[in-house]
Amino acid sequence: MVLERKSILTRWKALSCNTASGQWEKLKESGLFSRNTQMSDQDSSTSASQTDDETQPDGETEEETEKKQGSGRNFSQSSFSTSLLAVIRIKQKYQALKRRRQELATARGGVDSLTGAPVKSSPKIFTFDGLGPSGCPTTTTSSSAPQKKKKRRKRRVLFPSSRRRRAPPRQDYNRAKYFLYLLLAIVFVQVYNAIENLDDHVIKYDLEGLEKSMKREVFGQQGAVDGLIHHLKDYLSTYVHNKPLVLSLHGPTGVGKSHLGRLLAGHFRSVVGDPLVMQYYVLHHCPQEAIAPHCARNLSVVISEMVERGEEEEKIPVFIFDEVEHMHEEILDTLWHAMSAKQSNEYLNAIYLLMSNLGQEHITRYVLHNSSRDPVATASGRYGHLLRGLTPVLHDTLEKRHLLWTEAEILPLGLLEKDHVMECFLDEMTQEGFYPDQNNIERLAAELEYYPEVGGRQYSQTGCKQVVAKVNLL
Structure with missing residues (x-):
C-alpha cells in the first residue's frame, strides 16, 4: 500500500510539472484529473493483484484475497484525496493571508507617506510564490517591482574634544622658499655695498671738512652754505651722471662770494689735485672784449683737457668762475656748450661754480622789505624764505641775459x-x-x-x- 501511494504521487507530480499552470486548471475543470486518478487506481489495482497472485500463500482462498485488495484500494483512494485536498486548502489560506498583508501594507504605506514615518518592511518568510500549483518552480517572474537600494549615508567627521589640542595643518615643503631667501640676501648685500661705496666716494672729497671751514670763515651766510654742501653731497655721491652740476651764487658786493670761491678752490685742490681745479677770474684772464674769441677757444681747450684727465683718474674736476657779470658773450657760449647735457659722457662729470652780483637789486629789496615779518626767525628759516621768494625772480632775470642759467641752480646770498x-x-x-x-x-x-x-x-x-x-x- 505504501508503494502504491508513492507511485501515484510521483505520477501526479510528473504530470503537474510537465503541464503549465493554465492547463492544470483546465484539467481540473474537465474532470480529466479524476479519470487519470481512476486509471491510475486501476493500474495500481492490476499491478497489486498481480503481485498478490504471485505472493499469495497456498493456504488462502481467492475470496479472502479479493476482500483484502478491495479494502486496500479504498484506503489508498481516501488517503490520496485527503492529502491533496489538504495541500489545496493550505495554498488557498496562504494566498488569502498574502492578499490581506498586501492590502495592509499599501494602506500603511499611504499613511506613512503623509506623516513622514519610515515604511516598515515585513520579515522574510517562506512563500510559495515561485512554485506552481503542485509545488514545482515556475518560469514566470513576480509582478512586484524590485525595491531600490538605499543610499549609504556618509559618516560624519568627528573632531576631538576641546580638551585636546588639535594639531595645526602641516604646510607643504617648498624648496623655492630657500631660493627666495637667497635672492633677498643677495639684493640686500648689493644695496648695502652700493651705499657703502657712495659713502666712500663722498668721504674721498672730505665735504665735512669743507663745511666746517666755510661755517667758520664765511659769516652771515649759513643758509647758502647749507644749500651748497647739500648739492655737492648729492652730486659727488656717484661718479656717473646725466648732466654736470652748475651752481650760480648771486649776492650784493661784500657778502662773501669771492671768499667762498677761494675756500672751495683751496679745498678741492687738496682733495683732487691742482690740475683738476680751475679758478677763473674774468677781469684777469680776459679783460678786453677784443680778445674774447681767443679767450673762449683757450677756455674750451682747458676744459676738455681737465675733463679727459678727470675721466682717466676717475675724479670730478671743479671749475670756479668769479666776476661772471663781466664775462663776454663768446665765453658764455663756450660755457653753455660745455655744460649742456648733449655732450659726451666725460663732459657730464664736472662741477661748475658761477659767482656774480647779477640780480643784487632784487636781493637787497627783498631782504629790506621782508626783515620785519618774522624778527624771531632763525638764520636757516630766513634763508628759506629768501630762497623761495627770490629764485623765480632771479631765474627770469638771468635767463634773459643768457641761456647759460637755464642749466644752473641758483643760490642767493643775503645782506x-x-x-x-x-x-x-x-x-x-x-x-x-x-x-x-x-x-x-x-x-x-x-x-x-x-x-x-x-x-x-x-x-x-x-x-x-x-x-x-x-x-x-x-
Whole structure:
C-alpha cells in the first residue's frame, strides 16, 4: 500500500510539472484529473493483484484475497484525496493571508507617506510564490517591482574634544622658499655695498671738512652754505651722471662770494689735485672784449683737457668762475656748450661754480622789505624764505641775459648785518696779529655805511668789502 501511494504521487507530480499552470486548471475543470486518478487506481489495482497472485500463500482462498485488495484500494483512494485536498486548502489560506498583508501594507504605506514615518518592511518568510500549483518552480517572474537600494549615508567627521589640542595643518615643503631667501640676501648685500661705496666716494672729497671751514670763515651766510654742501653731497655721491652740476651764487658786493670761491678752490685742490681745479677770474684772464674769441677757444681747450684727465683718474674736476657779470658773450657760449647735457659722457662729470652780483637789486629789496615779518626767525628759516621768494625772480632775470642759467641752480646770498661785519673785523685783526679789542672793533664797524634799521636789524651797504682796508690802516 505504501508503494502504491508513492507511485501515484510521483505520477501526479510528473504530470503537474510537465503541464503549465493554465492547463492544470483546465484539467481540473474537465474532470480529466479524476479519470487519470481512476486509471491510475486501476493500474495500481492490476499491478497489486498481480503481485498478490504471485505472493499469495497456498493456504488462502481467492475470496479472502479479493476482500483484502478491495479494502486496500479504498484506503489508498481516501488517503490520496485527503492529502491533496489538504495541500489545496493550505495554498488557498496562504494566498488569502498574502492578499490581506498586501492590502495592509499599501494602506500603511499611504499613511506613512503623509506623516513622514519610515515604511516598515515585513520579515522574510517562506512563500510559495515561485512554485506552481503542485509545488514545482515556475518560469514566470513576480509582478512586484524590485525595491531600490538605499543610499549609504556618509559618516560624519568627528573632531576631538576641546580638551585636546588639535594639531595645526602641516604646510607643504617648498624648496623655492630657500631660493627666495637667497635672492633677498643677495639684493640686500648689493644695496648695502652700493651705499657703502657712495659713502666712500663722498668721504674721498672730505665735504665735512669743507663745511666746517666755510661755517667758520664765511659769516652771515649759513643758509647758502647749507644749500651748497647739500648739492655737492648729492652730486659727488656717484661718479656717473646725466648732466654736470652748475651752481650760480648771486649776492650784493661784500657778502662773501669771492671768499667762498677761494675756500672751495683751496679745498678741492687738496682733495683732487691742482690740475683738476680751475679758478677763473674774468677781469684777469680776459679783460678786453677784443680778445674774447681767443679767450673762449683757450677756455674750451682747458676744459676738455681737465675733463679727459678727470675721466682717466676717475675724479670730478671743479671749475670756479668769479666776476661772471663781466664775462663776454663768446665765453658764455663756450660755457653753455660745455655744460649742456648733449655732450659726451666725460663732459657730464664736472662741477661748475658761477659767482656774480647779477640780480643784487632784487636781493637787497627783498631782504629790506621782508626783515620785519618774522624778527624771531632763525638764520636757516630766513634763508628759506629768501630762497623761495627770490629764485623765480632771479631765474627770469638771468635767463634773459643768457641761456647759460637755464642749466644752473641758483643760490642767493643775503645782506650782512652789523654783527656779521664785526665778526669780519675780528677775524681779519686776528690774522694780521692785532689784539682783538672789542671797543676798537665796534669803532671800526661804526665807520661803515648801513641801510636804515629794519625790524631791529642794521644791514651793511658794502658788507665786509672794506674790512681789509680798514685793518691795514691800523
